[in-house]
Amino acid sequence: xxxxxxxxxxxxxxxxxxxxxAMRAAKSGLHVAIVEDQQEVGGSCTHLGTIPSKxxxxxxxxxxxxxxxxxxxxxxxNSAMGWSDLVKRMSKVVTNQSQVxxxxxxxxxxxxxxGRGRLDGPGRVRVVDAHERESLLEARNIILATGSRPYRPxxxxxxxxxxxxxxxxxxxxxxxxxxxIYGAGVIGCEYASIFTGLAMRVDLVNSRERLLDFLDxxxxxxxxxxxxxxxxxxxxxxxxxxxxxxxxxxxLVLKSGKRLRGDALLWSNGRSxxxxxxxxxxxxxxxxxxxxxxxxxxxxxxxxxxxxVGDLIGWPSLASASxxxxxxxxxxxxxxxxxxxxxxxxxxxYTIPGISSLGRTEQELTEAKIPYEVGQAFFKNLARAQITGxxxxxxxxxxxxxxxxxxxxxxFGYQATEIVHVGQVIMAQPAPHNTIEYFANTxxxxxxxAEAYRVAxxxxxxxxxxY
Numbered sequence: 001x002x003x004x005x006x007x008x009x010x011x012x013x014x015x016x017x018x019x020x021x022a023m024r025a026a027k028s029g030l031h032v033a034i035v036e037d038q039q040e041v042g043g044s045c046t047h048l049g050t051i052p053s054k055x056x057x058x059x060x061x062x063x064x065x066x067x068x069x070x071x072x073x074x075x076x077x078n079s080a081m082g083w084s085d086l087v088k089r090m091s092k093v094v095t096n097q098s099q100v101x102x103x104x105x106x107x108x109x110x111x112x113x114x115g116r117g118r119l120d121g122p123g124r125v126r127v128v129d130a131h132e133r134e135s136l137l138e139a140r141n142i143i144l145a146t147g148s149r150p151y152r153p154x155x156x157x158x159x160x161x162x163x164x165x166x167x168x169x170x171x172x173x174x175x176x177x178x179x180x181i182y183g184a185g186v187i188g189c190e191y192a193s194i195f196t197g198l199a200m201r202v203d204l205v206n207s208r209e210r211l212l213d214f215l216d217x218x219x220x221x222x223x224x225x226x227x228x229x230x231x232x233x234x235x236x237x238x239x240x241x242x243x244x245x246x247x248x249x250x251x252l253v254l255k256s257g258k259r260l261r262g263d264a265l266l267w268s269n270g271r272s273x274x275x276x277x278x279x280x281x282x283x284x285x286x287x288x289x290x291x292x293x294x295x296x297x298x299x300x301x302x303x304x305x306x307x308x309v310g311d312l313i314g315w316p317s318l319a320s321a322s323x324x325x326x327x328x329x330x331x332x333x334x335x336x337x338x339x340x341x342x343x344x345x346x347x348x349x350y351t352i353p354g355i356s357s358l359g360r361t362e363q364e365l366t367e368a369k370i371p372y373e374v375g376q377a378f379f380k381n382l383a384r385a386q387i388t389g390x391x392x393x394x395x396x397x398x399x400x401x402x403x404x405x406x407x408x409x410x411x412f413g414y415q416a417t418e419i420v421h422v423g424q425v426i427m428a429q430p431a432p433h434n435t436i437e438y439f440a441n442t443x444x445x446x447x448x449x450a451e452a453y454r455v456a457x458x459x460x461x462x463x464x465x466x467y
Contacts, residue, residue, distance in 0.1 A: 018034055037116045046098055051097055056194055141306075211224050215361070222393075240253065283303035376395070381455070397457060
């Protein structure tokens with residue numbers, strides 16, 4: 001047993017939440033240690049989730065672009081590229097990201113302990129490394145930032161070589177001709193886009209009535225249309241009865257009686273907090289049925305001096321939000337009186353085409369009986385989209401008919417996850433500076449995708465006969 005001096009803060013988990021907390025605390029002069037059970041820092045975000053899937057998506061978009069643009073056909077074509085080839089290229093991005101993140105800890109004098117960390121009673125974290133050597137860290141404050149993992153029902157054999165989840169899909173060493181994806185949430189839809197972009201036949205099974213039903217209905221419908229156009233078969237309101245793998249593939253039996261056959265199955269039906277084996281019982285913390293931990297507005301758990309952030313506490317389970325939660329939590333530990341909370345968190349969905357939204361949907365405004373109007377800009381009419389060949393998509397602005405306050409931003413198409421931030425800035429302004437008149441009266445560079453805001457604003461104001 002190796003004992004250390006007392007640390008001001010020990011963080012378990014080096015994903016976005018843990019990293020942000022460590023940097024914030026270290027820059028305030030705290031003596032900080034971080035514990036990571038993988039061989040490199042970055043957490044699942046860097047090695048299994050956000051970074052790998054977005055790197056894969058980018059490569060597939062390049063393939064699709066070459067296939068669809070006559071001017072690019074035959075130039076360095078990667079249309080025959082297999083899954084393993086894509087994963088190899090993606091791994092270079094992951095390695096670079098991990099090296100960058102390691103540099104952050106080194107420059108800020110944050111000690112990294114590689115090994116499995118768990119609570120060992122109040123103010124103590126026990127770390128066991130790959131060689132079974134133990135370290136006991138005494139800490140004044142502890143932050144749990146262990147993230148989440150794919151939910152795995154007990155009746156599905158995830159050890160079978162034809163069954164994958166979003167963590168293990170990167171280890172797939174063959175390129176299936178047809179793939180079943182069970183679960184049409186954000187991750188399921190993103191991977192459906194990636195695999196259909198590689199010309200695979202995809203069966204996307206959705207247990208709900210429509211895709212991503214938290215989105216504006218028009219955006220959700222557009223996503224379904226384009227997934228089908230790319231070759232996906234979408235099956236709504238279906239639940240599985242059993243999964244039957246064999247040497248050559250997988251049969252998914254649905255409760256409706258349907259039997260779907262594929263070369264492989266990607267299970268993408270929810271996530272669970274990584275709270276198993278954390279020693280929560282030693283400090284009196286009880287996770288919920290999905291392994292998530294309850295916290296208050298200061299990210300404090302039921303145990304004194306123990307905090308939790310990121311996917312481990314549930315909503316919104318986004319890397320961007322987790323980073324802010326870690327930073328805000330560490331700020332409180334460092335003495336900030338007012339703990340900032342998440343507000344107006346944009347949704348970023350990296351399907352092909354991408355989706356991003358912020359604020360209320362048309363359905364929500366209708367139910368709340370708020371008088372609103374719609375301004376639209378279709379990408380096919382924008383000069384920039386015509387130049388790049390990325391004509392699919394639209395920007396939709398929802399605004400109050402009387403005050404012109406910007407109420408919702410919904411974008412589908414090229415650079416959607418970037419474009420949303422222009423509107424985010426205006427939506428965050430106090431009245432009367434949060435209206436769509438800003439876009440109508442602002443000169444945007446031409447030709448750009450951001451110009452869609454001016455087009456959409458004028459479109460909406462014309463509906464009111466104001467311009």
